[in-house]
Amino acid sequence: MAVTVSPERDVVATPIQRAFREALYAGAIALGLFVLFIGLRTDQNINNELILVQRWALLGFVVIATAVGRFLYVGYAQPAMERANAEKAKAPAAVAEPGFVRQNFNKIGVAVLLLYPVAMVLAFGFQGSLKWVDNFGIQILIYVMLAWGLNIVVGLAGLLDLGYVAFYAVGAYAYALLGTHFGLSFWILLPAAGCMAAFWGVMLGFPVLRLRGDYLAIVTLAFGEIIRLVLINWREVTNGSAGVSGIPKVSFFGLVSFNVSDPNYIAKVLHIAQSGAYYKIFLYYLILGLCFLTAFVTIRLRRLPVGRAWEALREDEIACRSLGINTTTTKLTAFATGAMFGGFAGSFFAARQGFVSPESFVFLESAIILAIVVLGGMGSLGGIAVAALVMIGGTEILRELDFLKAVFGPDFTPELYRMLLFGMAMVIVMLWKPRGFVGSREPTAFLRERKAVSGSFTKEGHG
Amino acid sequence: MDVQASMNDFILQVEHLSMKFGGLVAIGDLSFQARRGEITALIGPNGAGKTTVFNCITGFYKPTEGMITLNKRDGSTHLLERLPNHEIPARANVARTFQNIRLFSGMTLLENLLVAQHNKLMRASGYTFLGLFGFPSYRQASAESIELARHWLEKADLVDRADDPAGDLPYGAQRRLEIARAMCTGPELLCLDEPAAGLNPKESASLNELLIDIKDNTGTSILLIEHDMSVVMQISDHVVVLEYGRKISDGNPQSVRTDPRVIAAYLGVDDEQVEEVLTEVGDEDVIEQLDTGPDSAHGPGNSASMMAGPVSDTVEHADEGERVTVSKGASKAAQVDARAAAIASKPAAKRSAAKAAPKKTVAKAPAAKAASASKGKEAAVKPASGKRGGRK
Numbered sequence: 001m002a003v004t005v006s007p008e009r010d011v012v013a014t015p016i017q018r019a020f021r022e023a024l025y026a027g028a029i030a031l032g033l034f035v036l037f038i039g040l041r042t043d044q045n046i047n048n049e050l051i052l053v054q055r056w057a058l059l060g061f062v063v064i065a066t067a068v069g070r071f072l073y074v075g076y077a078q079p080a081m082e083r084a085n086a087e088k089a090k091a092p093a094a095v096a097e098p099g100f101v102r103q104n105f106n107k108i109g110v111a112v113l114l115l116y117p118v119a120m121v122l123a124f125g126f127q128g129s130l131k132w133v134d135n136f137g138i139q140i141l142i143y144v145m146l147a148w149g150l151n152i153v154v155g156l157a158g159l160l161d162l163g164y165v166a167f168y169a170v171g172a173y174a175y176a177l178l179g180t181h182f183g184l185s186f187w188i189l190l191p192a193a194g195c196m197a198a199f200w201g202v203m204l205g206f207p208v209l210r211l212r213g214d215y216l217a218i219v220t221l222a223f224g225e226i227i228r229l230v231l232i233n234w235r236e237v238t239n240g241s242a243g244v245s246g247i248p249k250v251s252f253f254g255l256v257s258f259n260v261s262d263p264n265y266i267a268k269v270l271h272i273a274q275s276g277a278y279y280k281i282f283l284y285y286l287i288l289g290l291c292f293l294t295a296f297v298t299i300r301l302r303r304l305p306v307g308r309a310w311e312a313l314r315e316d317e318i319a320c321r322s323l324g325i326n327t328t329t330t331k332l333t334a335f336a337t338g339a340m341f342g343g344f345a346g347s348f349f350a351a352r353q354g355f356v357s358p359e360s361f362v363f364l365e366s367a368i369i370l371a372i373v374v375l376g377g378m379g380s381l382g383g384i385a386v387a388a389l390v391m392i393g394g395t396e397i398l399r400e401l402d403f404l405k406a407v408f409g410p411d412f413t414p415e416l417y418r419m420l421l422f423g424m425a426m427v428i429v430m431l432w433k434p435r436g437f438v439g440s441r442e443p444t445a446f447l448r449e450r451k452a453v454s455g456s457f458t459k460e461g462h463g
Numbered sequence: 464m465d466v467q468a469s470m471n472d473f474i475l476q477v478e479h480l481s482m483k484f485g486g487l488v489a490i491g492d493l494s495f496q497a498r499r500g501e502i503t504a505l506i507g508p509n510g511a512g513k514t515t516v517f518n519c520i521t522g523f524y525k526p527t528e529g530m531i532t533l534n535k536r537d538g539s540t541h542l543l544e545r546l547p548n549h550e551i552p553a554r555a556n557v558a559r560t561f562q563n564i565r566l567f568s569g570m571t572l573l574e575n576l577l578v579a580q581h582n583k584l585m586r587a588s589g590y591t592f593l594g595l596f597g598f599p600s601y602r603q604a605s606a607e608s609i610e611l612a613r614h615w616l617e618k619a620d621l622v623d624r625a626d627d628p629a630g631d632l633p634y635g636a637q638r639r640l641e642i643a644r645a646m647c648t649g650p651e652l653l654c655l656d657e658p659a660a661g662l663n664p665k666e667s668a669s670l671n672e673l674l675i676d677i678k679d680n681t682g683t684s685i686l687l688i689e690h691d692m693s694v695v696m697q698i699s700d701h702v703v704v705l706e707y708g709r710k711i712s713d714g715n716p717q718s719v720r721t722d723p724r725v726i727a728a729y730l731g732v733d734d735e736q737v738e739e740v741l742t743e744v745g746d747e748d749v750i751e752q753l754d755t756g757p758d759s760a761h762g763p764g765n766s767a768s769m770m771a772g773p774v775s776d777t778v779e780h781a782d783e784g785e786r787v788t789v790s791k792g793a794s795k796a797a798q799v800d801a802r803a804a805a806i807a808s809k810p811a812a813k814r815s816a817a818k819a820a821p822k823k824t825v826a827k828a829p830a831a832k833a834a835s836a837s838k839g840k841e842a843a844v845k846p847a848s849g850k851r852g853g854r855k
Contacts, residue, residue, distance in 0.1 A: 297595070300594075300597075301591070301595070304584075304588050304591055304594040304595065304601075305577075305578075305580075305581050305584035305585045305588055305591075305594075306585070306588075308570075308574060308577055308578050309578065309581055311567070311569075311570060311574075312567050312570065312578040312581075314569075315566075315567035315568060315570060316565045316566070316567055316568075318523075318565060319561070319565035319566070319567065320549075320578075321523075321548050321549045322521060322523075322552060322558070322559050322561070322565070322645075323552055323558070323578060323581060323644070323645075323648055324549055324550070324551075324552030324553035324581065324582050324648060325549060325578070325581050326549045326553075327549065333591075441569060443570070443571045443573070443574055443626065444574060444577075445571075445573055445574060445605075445609060446571070446573065446625075446626045447573055447609070447613060447616075447622070447625040447626055448625065448626055449626055450626070451571075451626050451627065453569055453570070453628045454628065456630075457568050457569045457628040457629075457630035458568075458569030458628075459568065459569055
């Protein structure tokens with residue numbers, strides 16, 4: 001917790017006196033900060049002239065709210081917290097047995113994910129469930145998969161990759177172009193897209209092998225931008241910023257199709273009513289399957305020598321070399337494996353959208369994926385899944401919060417505050433849990449008992 | 464035939480090794496051998512280039528000149544200066560530890576030892592592909608590697624903490640773990656960079672036991688850098704002494720211990736005490752000349768530290784490409800040599816010296832002469848470098 005370090009002279013003052021003084025300071029700072037932001041607003045009048053609208057009442061309200069908030073915090077909340085901390089320090093550290101939910105977190109999570117579309121259909125009907133399965137379920141799971149893929153590079157191998165979205169783009173365009181031009185099936189192109197992304201992962205890996213830390217981050221960032229600019233400018237192939245449309249839908253291994261016109265359309269095969277929801281539910285289970293594949297491979301790899309070498313590389317590269325580990329191939333496999341899952345997610349994304357354009361692969365996407373990995377706790381699959389749920393689900397749910405219009409007025413659009421809330425959530429989580437939701441690390445092997453390794457021992461890697 | 468036999472006798476042969484950083488010569492023309500199955504200690508004052516030698520042997524530096532040959536038990540020979548860094552442990556079976564401990568602190572002790580068996584496990588897991596699908600061959604190899612790790616944890620007396628993170632261990636235990644980790648790579652030559660640094664006497668004694676145990680039971684030869692003389696003298700079979708990147712002594716611990724050059728260099732003897740040292744060692748010429756006063760005409764001042772005088776004294780500046788040598792006045796071992804040479808030439812000097820001069824000055828003169836003679840060689844170089852310096 002961030003507790004203001006009070007100057008020496010404040011010790012003599014009572015909390016209320018101090019709170020009063022700090023409230024005045026806070027109000028003054030708020031006034032100085034907001035006088036131009038809130039107090040004055042530029043607008044146009046009927047004659048298209050620029051005029052200044054004065055909003056002193058709103059400014060006054062904000063300043064007073066700040067001062068009162070500071071007063072309450074310093075006067076009441078802070079002493080109360082100190083008292084609570086002192087009591088906690090006095091009380092013996094009770095080792096609470098983790099509850100049922102915590103013990104079986106993974107099993108419950110898997111069960112909820114499997115039953116989610118069924119529950120949504122039961123609750124809202126086929127048409128009503130569309131939004132919940134597609135906008136929430138599939139959207140979140142795509143990010144879970146991307147973050148799990150990036151987790152291999154950033155969380156395990158400790159290589160800071162700011163251009164991860166490039167591999168997502170490679171996968172998406174691989175499916176979009178090969179699918180539309182050659183009519184190849186999703187099930188052939190999924191591995192192909194993964195391989196292609198892995199190839200580009202190695203391509204990126206080679207030049208950055210000797211770079212570390214900030215330098216690595218800059219080069220990967222540039223790589224992400226290069227791929228996006230190539231997609232925009234290579235018009236003959238990618239159709240530029242207009243994007244590729246008419247991407248074929250995924251079929252159930254060619255047996256059951258989701259195109260209404262096809263003879264083996266699912267409603268005709270199963271003799272049920274037509275609905276777009278079948279495809280969305282199918283896609284949900286498809287991305288869920290891909291997520292499970294990613295998780296399975298990640299968990300398995302961590303217990304294999306290559307996964308241990310990744311983590312060792314994050315901890316100390318020089319020691320790795322002294323033990324005969326080829327750090328070059330180890331880094332390249334990390335880049336390739338992470339990129340491959342990005343490619344899988346990309347080809348799924350193209351299939352789901354039916355349309356791809358370079359707009360979808362901007363730096364912000366890389367930043368969001370990286371933020372999810374960091375928030376979840378680097379290296380932990382469960383934490384990252386929760387972080388994706390909070391981050392992506394949280395921003396999606398803002399669209400649903402219509403009651404906020406009643407509070408803030410009819411022209412309030414909560415979606416516009418997504419990034420603000422995103423940032424606030426990150427700051428809060430980083431203060432509260434600097435190592436992410438799950439800061440500890442599961443050891444990959446044990447002699448007697450499996451004890452989680454506290455986050456204070458693990459390193460973030462040097463890039 | 465004889466050469467062949469001796470080739471196999473030595474596990475490591477360092478020949479004419481030089482390492483230059485820009486103009487600074489960190490190691491100059493160093494040659495030594497380490498015998499198979501022995502503990503060879505590499506000692507010398509701070510900055511003598513011991514760790515640089517280690518870094519050359521283990522591939523972290525590529526030497527400027529010279530050859531480092533490793534003869535394996537199976538008769539194969541590796542030229543270490545040609546192998547890439549990571550292949551030295553993997554193919555030549557040379558393992559090392561670091562002066563500032565480098566453990567994987569966020570991984571458990573067991574995991575640290577499993578990472579050390581990376582190459583073996585990689586092959587067993589079919590370069591990940593077989594392992595990914597859980598083939599039984601990998602499972603067996605994995606179980607074996609855990610057994611090997613347990614073996615070394617027991618040897619290092621750390622088996623109780625096998626599942627704790629390595630960063631949580633106390634300092635002495637971290638040192639032992641690093642040695643255990645190096646041993647898990649199955650090395651023929653184990654290079655230890657100051658294994659006893661920062662250990663208390665009890666820990667140091669248990670470290671000695673561990674090293675002796677490694678030597679006796681695994682057949683691994685050990686090369687170690689150490690400052691702790693109790694460790695060096697107790698366990699090493701052979702000692703090589705470096706000063707300013709050059710070898711000044713080489714032999715068994717007893718002979719090295721009594722070598723006046725070593726004592727002067729390693730223990731940082733003051734100029735004034737050089738004679739005392741020689742006396743203790745039993746140099747008769749010095750005993751005869753005991754009444755001669757100390758020579759304060761040259762060399763560093765009264766510093767009694769391990770470091771030889773102020774830096775300006777020890778290293779001549781040079782511009783691009785020019786070799787920087789340590790001036791003769793700085794090397795304590797060289798001083799001892801100069802002194803011995805001076806004393807040897809004393810009778811002749813006495814005759815040529817002015818009769819009126821008191822005895823003490825007479826004795827001092829040849830010493831100064833000898834020193835200035837050795838300095839004279841450099842003096843020839845100095846003006847040139849001085850001119851260059853002026854151009855800057």
